[in-house]
Amino acid sequence: MRSHVGRVRKENQDAFGFFPDIGLFMVADGLGGHEGGRQASALAVDVVRDNVAATDDEDLTPISDRAGLVSLGARRLLAAVVEANDRVRDAGHELARRGMGTTVAALLFDRLYGVVAVCHVGDSRVFRLRGGQLSQLTEDHTVVQQWVREGRIQPEEVAASPHRHMITQAVGTQESVRPDVRLERPMDGDVYVLTSDGVHDQISPDEMTAALNECRGDLEMACLRLIDLANARGGRDNSTVLLVRCAASATDDDTTVAS
Numbered sequence: 001m002r003s004h005v006g007r008v009r010k011e012n013q014d015a016f017g018f019f020p021d022i023g024l025f026m027v028a029d030g031l032g033g034h035e036g037g038r039q040a041s042a043l044a045v046d047v048v049r050d051n052v053a054a055t056d057d058e059d060l061t062p063i064s065d066r067a068g069l070v071s072l073g074a075r076r077l078l079a080a081v082v083e084a085n086d087r088v089r090d091a092g093h094e095l096a097r098r099g100m101g102t103t104v105a106a107l108l109f110d111r112l113y114g115v116v117a118v119c120h121v122g123d124s125r126v127f128r129l130r131g132g133q134l135s136q137l138t139e140d141h142t143v144v145q146q147w148v149r150e151g152r153i154q155p156e157e158v159a160a161s162p163h164r165h166m167i168t169q170a171v172g173t174q175e176s177v178r179p180d181v182r183l184e185r186p187m188d189g190d191v192y193v194l195t196s197d198g199v200h201d202q203i204s205p206d207e208m209t210a211a212l213n214e215c216r217g218d219l220e221m222a223c224l225r226l227i228d229l230a231n232a233r234g235g236r237d238n239s240t241v242l243l244v245r246c247a248a249s250a251t252d253d254d255t256t257v258a259s
Contacts, residue, residue, distance in 0.1 A: 002223040002227045002240070003239070003241075004227050004230075004231065004238065006198055006235035006238050006239055008237070009237065011038055013102075013238055014030070014196050015027075015028045015030070015038075015041035015044070015045045015102075016194075016242050017045040019053075022049070022053050023073070023109030023110070024052050024106065024107070024108050025106065025194060025242055025244050026104060026107070026242075027104075027194040027195065027196055027242055028041035028103060028105075028171075029123075029124050030101075031100070031101045035099070036091070036095060036097035037100070039095075040088050040092070040100050040172050043087060043088055044084040044102045048080040048106060051083050052077060055079060061075060062074075063117075063183070065182075069115050069183040070115070070183075071113050071117050071183055072110060072112065073110030073113070073115070074181050076108065077106060078179055081106070081171065084104065084172075085171045085174070088101060088171050089174075091172070101171055102172060103120075103121060103122025103123055103167070103170055103171070103196070103197075104120060104124065104171050105118075105119075105124035105138060106119045107119075107126065107194065107244060114186075115186070116186050117182070118137050119179050120180055121171050121177055121179045122169065122170045123165075123197050124138075124194070124195065124197065125138050125140070127193040129190065129193060129212050129213075130187060130190050134193070134208060134212070138182070139180065141169045141170075142165070142167050142168060144158045144161045144163050144164050164201075165197070187246065188247060189246065189247075191212065191245045191246075192245075194244075195226075195239075195240065196237070197237060198235075198237035198238045199239045199240065199241055201237065202229070202230040202235075203226060203229055203233070211225045211226055219243040219245060223243055227241060
């Protein structure tokens with residue numbers, strides 16, 4: 001994982017969480033231009049980690065999807081992000097910092113069910129590299145993405161829109177938050193890619209795919225390559241990349257994580 005302040009900003013308001021002991025990995029991007037962005041992202045990471053680690057699964061109902069995947073971990077992660085929203089919002093009130101908030105993109109490996117739970121709020125993203133092909137697993141909570149869904153603009157118009165950074169929800173900015181959750185069955189060799197918008201706004205999916213493949217499994221080198229490329233494009237925002245590689249044994253229940 002790597003995080004960089006960029007070439008323009010004076011403060012890095014991104015935060016990341018790397019907690020392989022509980023199978024949790026996340027990126028949080030404090031809202032740029034708002035007071036308390038750095039505190040919001042750091043607090044969100046801490047709250048999600050603490051809640052995931054402390055939650056008793058006996059009190060939860062598993063989440064299932066249309067493909068038949070089931071996960072208690074997904075319920076734990078969802079509850080943790082909702083709790084982070086409350087804590088960041090309360091902190092904003094206590095510090096009198098209007099608009100204090102952060103995006104969140106997180107993975108939780110549920111070894112009991114052999115699945116990965118992907119949860120996000122805002123426009124930080126999660127991708128998956130499988131067989132050399134990159135797939136985006138999250139859909140930005142932004143005005144322009146909503147317009148794409150409604151057919152008001154085409155996907156290729158998003159990058160040039162002056163509204164592309166207007167997010168529709170973030171952790172801490174509203175009384176309630178509606179995180180999106182997705183379940184994935186990991187495969188041996190999968191690489192999950194978590195990025196703040198300082199990376200994916202500057203680097204196209206094709207360029208990201210090429211950089212990851214050229215590093216031939218060296219995740220540290222891949223992180224550096226993506227950060228360097230974002231900065232070479234102007235580094236107009238903080239940039240954070242976290243890569244997680246799956247190494248599975250004969251059974252899904254024995255899935256391990258390397259990064």
